[in-house]
Amino acid sequence: MIVEAVTAPVLSVQDLWVEARTPNGLRPILEDVSFTLAPRETLCLAGESGSGKSVTSLAIMRLLPKSSLRVARGSIQLSGRDLLSLSEAEMRKVRGGDVAMIFQEPMTSLNPVMTIGAQMSEAIRIHQGVGEQEALARSKDMLDAVHITDPARRLRQYPHELSGGMRQRVMIGMALSCRPKVLIADEPTTALDVRVQAQILRLMRELSADFGTSTILITHDMGVVAEMADRVVMMKTGRIVETSPVDDIFLCPKAAYTRELLSAVPRLGERKGTDGPPVLSAEREPVQKDAAAPVLVVRDLNVSFQQPGSLLGPRPAPVQAVKDVSFSIPAGQTLGLVGESGSGKSTTGKAIANLIPWTGDILVGGRSIRNLSTRELKAVRRKVQMIFQDPYASLDPRMSVGALIAEPLAIHGIGSRREREERVAQVLQQVRLSPDHRTRYPHEFSGGQRQRICIARALILEPELIIADESVAALDVSVRAQVLDLMLELQESLGLAYLFISHDMAIIERMSHAVAVMRYGRIVEIGSRREVFENPREVYTRELMDAVPIPDPTFARSKRRQGLLVSDEAI
Amino acid sequence: MANYLVQRLIQTILILFGIAAITFLLLYLVPADPAVQIAGRSATAQTVANIRRELGLDQPLATQFLRYLGGLIHGDLGRSYAQKTEVMTLIAARIPATITLMVAGIAAELAIGVTLGVIAAVRRNTLLDRIVMIASFTTISAPQFLVALLLLYVFAATLGWFPMSGFGSPAHVVLPALTLGILGAGWYARIVRSTMIDVLNQDYVRTAKAKGVAPLRVVLRHALPNALLPVVAMIGIDIGQFMAGLVVVEAVFGWPGIGQLAWQAIQQVDIPIIMGVTLVSALAIVIGNLLADLIAPFIDPRIRLR
Incomplete structure (x- = not known):
């Protein structure tokens, strides 16, 4: 870092301002950005x-979308050449x-x-x-x-x-x-x-x-x-x-x-030596549910997708997305389901929510949901709700927040109009939003607030289990921490169980009581969070953990020196 | 690939039989009696009855249909009532003219439509873009005979660059092809514009710019091939519209193709010819779609035919 003073910088950005054209005139997007x-x-x-x-990088490349953004002032010098004064041909x-x-x-x-x-x-x-x-x-x-x-x-x-x-x-x-x-x-x-x-x-x-x-x-x-x-x-x-x-x-x-x-960044290894997620509500005694009776039991779950076939010739073999998956979730606890893309973790979640065809057995509250009539199934669905990854895409932009949250009540025919409104106000408060928000529309809310609305919509049916599929993956770090804390608090106060699906080892560690690691559609390792994180049996689990970048530069350097990183075989 | 073609062939045969059945029933519902048309207004009831028997029109509908299908299997489209000739012979004689006009028309519509669409997309929200869009909207809405008459007035009557009507030289094909092409060009300009705008916002176009690729090459080499797929799919579907246009255009320009044949047959309730032309048109549409599907993997390597 002392070197800097001696050598001339390769690139120097000085006093860069970028403005956006908006219907209300120019608005600064970058203000006074300088670095070398x-x-x-x-x-x-x-x-x-x-x-x-990203705007800074596009400004350096002079690739800002001309119709909406422009460099207002500043200079960008590359080895002493001012990039902002080059002709378009020179810039290419x-x-x-x-x-x-x-x-x-x-x-x-x-x-x-x-x-x-x-x-x-x-x-x-x-x-x-x-x-x-x-x-x-x-x-x-x-x-x-x-x-x-x-x-x-x-x-x-x-x-x-x-x-x-x-x-x-x-x-x-x-x-x-x-x-x-x-x-x-x-x-x-x-x-x-x-x-x-x-x-x-x-x-x-x-x-x-x-x-x-x-x-x-x-x-x-x-x-x-x-x-x-x-x-x-x-x-x-x-x-x-x-x-x-x-x-x-x-x-x-x-x-x-x-x-x-x-x-706000969860660190892998942070929960070492504990058995469950952190208890956030110190003053209140957490709701104790009978842990002997699991809310969800999954036995030999299999899901396969039929590939589109042709008119003639043999049907192509179906793709097995989930193979012989079995686990159970005790009431009020969280099972973290972790794996890389294509491991079958989301498919498992969808099968449990009965959104796709499956074979095997799924028991909700001790009762098998196989061969249930539509009406019986509806009653089961009340107990199992789902929150998805993208809070922007999973809320209908033309429905008010109140209508969105109350919709499950209408579908299940629960309560009078007044009762529903009261219930909406109640769940909005549970997710730390104001009851006044119910007349507004999704676009008026930030990503984190929208995910709270999604949680409220899941909560309104008083479920026993919530399947959260990458529910915080689309959120910024600080917002993510808030939503995760909210989910933990709701678990404590309502005794909710979660099937928490994520690719992020650190978040899984923070949220889970038990952990299942999936790969190629199978569970390769399952156990209490402490067992899996502190003493993994599988090499694969260890590789997943070793690959997580640790927000600590001294640790990163020592890890690099020891060559602890995963092998370079093509994945 | 061979498997795919066999499948498509089976589909095609099923489609043609379906269309034959539907057309046959629809023509049966037409209130005009072909026997009366042939016999003329002054003929006696006896003459009409004789003609009806001769043509087999006195048979039950099912028998007539089965007889027709039997002929179809042997490639026999029946005999024209009015011209007393094999329908197959009549159509075969006129097909080359129609194919010439179709190829020229489709070429005109693609050349004009794709070019204007690309220009509008690259210069989107400018005056040029607006002009192209208004022009395309106008041509889409304009009746074909009107376009034909305007072209004739300007380029044949006033400027004298092209002949008024007829068939034979390359100059003869220009105005009818333009008339056919202008309508479609409006559609294609709009489709190409919207897909191009979409493609120009894709990450890979940004990658190309970040590599230092010149703007024209970004548009023609990186963006355009990605925007052409919906156009190719559209051509397959569009051939139906195109065949409908042929009837009008061939009539206006005196073009000796199957459109004109159909036009005369409709006036004379010459059912075998109407049936024949309908089946040939259906075949053209099916072949057009097949060609579009066969071309698609060359444009987009992600598409596999199965």
Whole structure:
């Protein structure tokens, strides 16, 4: 960090203001943003959604959407050249040549109708002035460098034939193919599974060292910050609140916001030595339910999906999404269901909510829900409610909050109009919203408030079990912590049981009494939270935990030294 | 792939029989009597009855239908009442003219529609975009005969660039093809504009820009192929509309195709010809859709035919 004073920065952003055109005139989106990037340095832009991290990166690339955003003032210097005064043609040479970029969604960031080879060689042809054959040969070398096996074949493949992790490797290879001075990576691992994330982060570290690239890494994940950053720029609502070396951010944060954010991050291993989630309501005795009678028992649950067949010929074999899954949840307790994408955890949740066909047996309150009549099933459904991942998509935008929350009562024919209104007011208070909110519409609420509305809608039927499928995955860290605390409080006061489905090991650790780890549709390990987290039997469980980025830079460094990270075999 | 084609062939045969049945029943419900049409207004009841017997029209409907289907299986579309010729021969003689006009018309509609759609999408919310959209709306709403007459007035009567009507030289095909194409072009301009706007907002277009790809190449190489898939699917569906347009356009321009054949047959209640043209049109629509489905995997490698 002392080096900075001596060497000239590669990139220097000074006093950058970006404005948005709104119906009410110009509104600042970025205010007075200044930072420098030293050679070979990794600088993290960290912050929650709406903090302006991505706008900053697009401003550097001069790729802000012209119709809505513009740079009002400031300067962006790349090795002493002012990027803001370049012509569009000169700027195109900078893009992909001097400054390259990787984006969040590897699934959508590559063109689906162009081969990997065509997309990779294009950048090389543009910036290095070589012919097609030479460009393809260099693309092949880059695929080698990002550890993709059989690169010659990959060049002829299309993006949909590669996994998410491999696509992100292709993106990295493409970005580094022209030896850029600066690499901007915008949430490069957010969409990836945790073990793949660990691999990609390691690859980025390795390559930026090999290529001597300076990196701007944009992330909301403080664990990723701790693993990757040399210095950190903390942003909030378009302003920089703090710029510090990574150790200082975690050990002696200057800004109050940094401290708040760090305290909201659940850390893996935090609940070590305890049996259940933290008790939040100290003054009240938690509701004790008869733990001997499980609210939910699942026996040999199987779910398979029939693939669309053809008119003639044999039907294709069905895909087994869930295989022989068995577990039970005692009243008032939480089973955390954890696994990577495609492990069958969401499908298990949907089967239990009886939203998809299944075989095996599911007992709710000791009663099998197989072969129930529609009316009997309705009574069971009251006891099992579901909260989904995306609070924006799971509320009908044309219904008022009151109508949304009361709808389950109407479906089940419970109560008079007045009684329903009273009940809506009551559950709104339970989720810490005001009863006055019921006349408003979903778009008037933030993501966290919407998820509270979803919880209220689940609560209104007084269920015994709530299936929460990635219910906080779409929320910012600080909001996430609040929603999780609310769910814990409701469990204490109402004696709710949860089937808590998540990919996030730290959140599972915080919320669960018992944990089941799923992989390829099967439960590979199940036990009390303490057993699974403190003494995992399966290598896979240990790999999942080791791959989680820990928000502590000293720990991250020691882990890196010991080489504790997951192996590099292609996932 | 072979399996897929066999499936589609079976589907096609089923569809054609279904259409034959429906058309047959509909024509039976038509209040006009073909025998009266053929005999003329002054004919005696005896003559009409003879003609009816001769054509088999006195048989029960089921017998008539089965006899017709029996013919169909052998590729026999029956004989024209009025022209006393095999329907197959009449249609075969006119098919080349119609196919020429269709190919030219579809080419015109795609060339105009896709170009305007791309321009409107790239320059969206500008004056140019508005003009293209208003123009496309106007052509969609305009009756085809009116477009035909306008084109004739400007390019044939006033400027004299193209012949008024007839068939034979490449110049003859321009105005009828344009008339057919202009209507469809409006549709395609709108479809291409909306899918292009969607595609231009995709992440991979941003990736291309971030690589330093020049704007024209971003549009033509990265975005356009992704926007063409709905257009190809549309062509398959659109052929039905197109066949309907053919009847009008061939009549206005004196184009000797099956549209004109159908037009005359309808006036004479010449049921075998109407049936024949309907089946040929249905076949064209089915083939059009099949071609669209076969082309799709070349445009989008994610599509697999099964």
